[in-house]
Amino acid sequence: MKKLFSLVAIIMTATSFIYGQGYKVGDVAKDFSLLNIDGNYIGMGSMQKAKGYIVIFTCNSCPYAKAYESRIIQLDKKYASKGFPVVAINSNDEKIQPEDSYKKMQTLAKAKGYPFPYLYDSSQEIASMYGATRTPHVFLLNKENDQLIVKYIGAIDDNSDDVSKVKMKYVENAIDQILTNQEVAIKETKAIGCGIKWKKE
Amino acid sequence: MAVNFKLAGSINNMFDTLSFLFLFISLRSMKLIIVLLIFSIAVKAKGIDDCSFDQFYSKKIESSKGLLIVNFWATWCKPCLAELPVFEKMNAEMDSSVKVILANLDFNSQYKKSVPTFIHKSKIESEVVHINDTDPNSWIDKIEKKWSGAIPATVIYFDAKKVFFKEGEISYEELKTETNKIKNQ
Numbered sequence: 001m002k003k004l005f006s007l008v009a010i011i012m013t014a015t016s017f018i019y020g021q022g023y024k025v026g027d028v029a030k031d032f033s034l035l036n037i038d039g040n041y042i043g044m045g046s047m048q049k050a051k052g053y054i055v056i057f058t059c060n061s062c063p064y065a066k067a068y069e070s071r072i073i074q075l076d077k078k079y080a081s082k083g084f085p086v087v088a089i090n091s092n093d094e095k096i097q098p099e100d101s102y103k104k105m106q107t108l109a110k111a112k113g114y115p116f117p118y119l120y121d122s123s124q125e126i127a128s129m130y131g132a133t134r135t136p137h138v139f140l141l142n143k144e145n146d147q148l149i150v151k152y153i154g155a156i157d158d159n160s161d162d163v164s165k166v167k168m169k170y171v172e173n174a175i176d177q178i179l180t181n182q183e184v185a186i187k188e189t190k191a192i193g194c195g196i197k198w199k200k201e
Numbered sequence: 202m203a204v205n206f207k208l209a210g211s212i213n214n215m216f217d218t219l220s221f222l223f224l225f226i227s228l229r230s231m232k233l234i235i236v237l238l239i240f241s242i243a244v245k246a247k248g249i250d251d252c253s254f255d256q257f258y259s260k261k262i263e264s265s266k267g268l269l270i271v272n273f274w275a276t277w278c279k280p281c282l283a284e285l286p287v288f289e290k291m292n293a294e295m296d297s298s299v300k301v302i303l304a305n306l307d308f309n310s311q312y313k314k315s316v317p318t319f320i321h322k323s324k325i326e327s328e329v330v331h332i333n334d335t336d337p338n339s340w341i342d343k344i345e346k347k348w349s350g351a352i353p354a355t356v357i358y359f360d361a362k363k364v365f366f367k368e369g370e371i372s373y374e375e376l377k378t379e380t381n382k383i384k385n386q
Contacts, residue, residue, distance in 0.1 A: 063277040133350075160308070190342065
């Protein structure tokens with residue numbers, strides 16, 4: 001009986017470890033300090049004037065991240081001035097995916113003229129704290145009473161394949177709703193994407 | 202008369218040349234047709250079905266009997282390609298009570314080229330279905346609530362009921378253990 005109990009306990013902790021991690025909408029998100037492509041360690045605290053942040057876990061190599069690259073740049077161009085800058089984070093292990101090394105992040109950001117910080121989460125702590133699983137994976141944060149509240153988690157829009165056929169701009173709609181003091185209508189979406197390349201123990 | 206005969210002869214000659222030409226062309230096109238036919242049969246045999254998620258779900262999952270292993274993958278997904286041999290092995294060694302379906306999620310704009318090329322190159326034998334829905338948010342939860350949408354992801358059904366789900370890579374041993382568990386129940 002005792003054995004059974006400990007087995008159940010082990011299974012429960014194991015499943016909560018796998019599925020209980022990460023933020024849900026409404027949670028308070030933690031700030032971080034990560035190495036930016038310019039060589040400085042920055043976090044959201046480094047952008048004090050912002051009303052919130054579009055935190056996007058992305059990378060250099062994933063075709064989905066590539067398909068969304070110009071849309072991420074457009075998001076920053078449209079919303080940074082309105083108080084919602086993009087903060088892009090690459091959490092992929094460069095041993096598994098050499099395309100996602102810090103050096104390659106710098107090269108890509110320079111070539112494409114990223115207007116936003118592109119941070120390297122080399123320990124993968126931030127991705128696991130936030131509960132990011134794939135790229136691109138958006139966490140939209142809003143400052144409320146000096147806390148960062150998660151308002152939306154998910155995809156950028158509803159058509160990764162073809163920008164011209166997008167019907168729902170999930171992230172834009174959510175920010176527009178926050179900016180006009182409305183409740184965010186769609187708080188969570190899912191999308192196909194490349195899994196984050198976790199370090200092998 | 203003689204003139205007429207000559208004329209008839211030349212007409213005959215003309216017909217001969219024409220029919221020879223036709224024969225020549227038709228032989229060549231025949232070859233082409235045969236090649237195309239074989240190719241289309243080959244492609245059809247590999248079964249690259251193109252369907253919406255709802256069609257896929259009703260045709261392939263809801264009506265399935267016995268053990269069904271569904272793997273969500275794409276040719277752009279490196280870890281997916283790395284584990285495909287696991288499913289190929291399962292498909293090859295399992296009896297007819299076990300079915301493997303490789304549910305492909307390549308971009309709609311690319312799959313017509315990328316998927317057949319890959320199948321041909323890697324000699325994939327399992328059934329491949331391309332899901333063409335552009336908004337995965339509308340169907341991911343129907344497969345599994347815990348699935349974030351990252352691929353690879355694998356589901357096992359028994360008599361159309363879900364009995365196993367895993368997001369991320371799966372090993373041959375794990376898949377074998379799971380299927381044996383279900384079979385022995």
